[in-house]
Amino acid sequence: MNEELEAILGVHFQDSGLLRLALTHRSYIYEAAGEGQSSNERLEFLGDSILALVSADFLYRTFPNLTEGELTDVRAVLVRTETLAKFARDINLGKYLLMGRGEQHTGGGQRVQASAFEAVLGAIYLDQGLAIVQQFLTPRLEPIALNIVSKRLFKDNKSLFQELAQAHEGITPSYRLVSQEGPSHNREFTVEVVLGDKVAGKGQGRNKQMAEQEAAHVALLNRGWI
Structure with missing residues (x-):
């Protein structure tokens, strides 16, 4: 199985035990099959730092x-859990993970997949060095980073909507509170974002700020700006 995954990764490990360790979820250790073995948590810690370095270097x-x-x-935005889980799915990493029965039943959730991907980065680094990690990781990061930057997706929704509204329509959006309902400890606010005399989007949230962010997000989607 390791050889099959190595072919997908494009990396031939000198120490195949590192790859096996990267694939060993802690739930596997808690059952008899993994008794006495170590999990991938230390490799995940290392891989997280490697990911931070490689992504920072690339962006800089x-x-x-x-x-x-x-x-x-x-x-x-670039290295959030959803993105890392997608990278894991792209290489079918879940197929090779050693997990307990409960995790096997779900196929390993998003967090498990993302953590395993980071552990694999740690394993590649220890076995092959930083340059090989960069060769493996950078082509995956690049298209996503370019999309984030070109569409300004790293800004919060209100900031992004204001920037794009001014650029496309020459108008600064305004927000108005439509309603607030429920008891003080569990209140829901509804807010509209307005461009000129037209409602561009509506959002709800537990406070006014959250509702405004949701309204801006809806407006961005309505206009096809994200």
């Missing part, structure tokens, strides 16, 4: 016009 070199704060925001 690729987007010289972004500020420090913008680079930080882009990286936060």
Whole structure:
């Protein structure tokens, strides 16, 4: 099985035990089949740091016009759990994970898949070095990063909608509270975002700020700007 995964990864491990360790979820250890073995949690810790370095290096070199704060925001969107889980699914990593019966039943949730992907990065780094990790990871990061930056998806919804509304229509959006319902400890706010005299989107949330962000998100979707 390891050889099959190595072919998918494009990496031939000198120490195949590192790859097996990267694939060993802690739930496997808790059952008899994995007794006495170690899980991939330490490799995940290492891989998380490797991911941070490789992504920061790539973003710094690729987007010289972004500020420090913008680079930080882009990286936060780029390496979130959903993205790493997608990378794991793209290489069918779940097929090779060693998991307990409960996790096997679900196929390994999004967090499990993302963690395993980070552990694999750690294993590649220890076995092959940083340059090989960059060769493996950068082509996966690049198209997503370019999309995030080109569409300004690293901004919060209100900031992004204001920027695009001014660029496309020359109008600054405004927000108005439509209603607030429920008891004080569990209140729901409804807010509309308005462009000119037209409602561009409506959102709900537990506070006014959350409702405004949701309204801006709906408006962005309605206009096809994201």
